[in-house]
Amino acid sequence: MTSLAVLPGDGIGPEVMAEVLKVHTVVGDVFGIDLAVDVLPYDADWYLTRGAAGFDAQEVRRRYRAVLLGALGDPRVPDNRHAKLIIGGLRQDLDLCVNLRPVRLRTLRHCPLRHVGAESEVDLVIVRENTEDVYVGVGGTVRSGQPEQVAMEVGVHTRRAVDRAVRAAFEIARARPRRRLTLVDKSNAMPAAGPLWQQCFRAAAAEYPEVHTDHLYVDAAAMELIRNPARFDTVVTSNLFGDILSDEAAQLAGGLGVAPSASYDPADTGFRGVFESVHGSAPDLAGTGRANPLASIMSYSLMLDRMELPAAHAAVERAIDEVLRGDLLTPDLGGTARTGEVGDEVCRAIARGKEERR
Ligand code: NAI
């Protein structure tokens, strides 16, 4: 198992993934990392011609060390069934219970909040439970179209999944300098799920006395992210709340163009996870050369970290910092550069970093 599965996907997915592959080549050369790449065809075109046949998440885990995913979403596929099949299949069949979404402001001018005065005020990690909640697909509709129509989406929370997400969050919080973990829930309105999350959180907290803990209701957390983002270090929350809060938090550091994610099972020492930007396929940008590749490159960097390649990870992080301090940026960050120019700049910065360290 020494290779990576690359799923470019739809819309801007292939465009940003092309830049990730350029970075991968440079990282391979500079650090002597030999990780072959297999580009897999699972996207909307594949689904429209072949149907659901052929995608097997377990097979992906057996054959590859990690998955790099561009984005999935195409208006030609009803309900984006292919995206649910592929992303849902990877997350749920492979039990990738942790979704890690770091948000770090690297250059002050990319923060839209006037009252943020230093990069260090926006540096948080959201740990989102990744397999349950309303995404499980429990529920249904009766009396469709009638005035009595009922629609139900059931939020499923199991002790096993909550416990794993919470413990992963404690591990992550412990490794960060501030060692601070906030539980975000809506226990005042969710008398079933709320206590389960709180019990798991308290039980884990007793085993991590060095981690400072606190709690916020999700509505207060949404407000605090804007009012005082510096109060957040590590956040752990359920799938739906994490989905929403992480998009909000991403804006504090420059938006979806710089928001990465990692989905993994902390107990799996072979398969390291699925690494993808938070953004979708952005059909409005596809083919324009305006997509920011940095979110996908940052996701690749998270993969290097999960693969325990610290030198390569640090080099890619430094290169991204350097690029974000400069002016060669895509339009979402106020620049005029094209997708490929930003990818090339990251590659140059990695190569330059190597020369400087000689
Ligand atoms: P989106 O994330 O694709 O786009 C939202 C907005 O952000 C758009 O204005 C877009 O132009 C901008 N944006 C996104 N990525 C960008 C980038 N790299 N650089 C610059 N600007 C960027 O979300 P939207 O429009 O709601 O969904 C589009 C499609 O993507 C849908 O089919 C949706 O289901 C799918 N989707 C897929 C996801 C995934 O693959 N994990 C996640 C979210 C949406």
Ligand code: MG
């Ligand atoms: Mg989302």
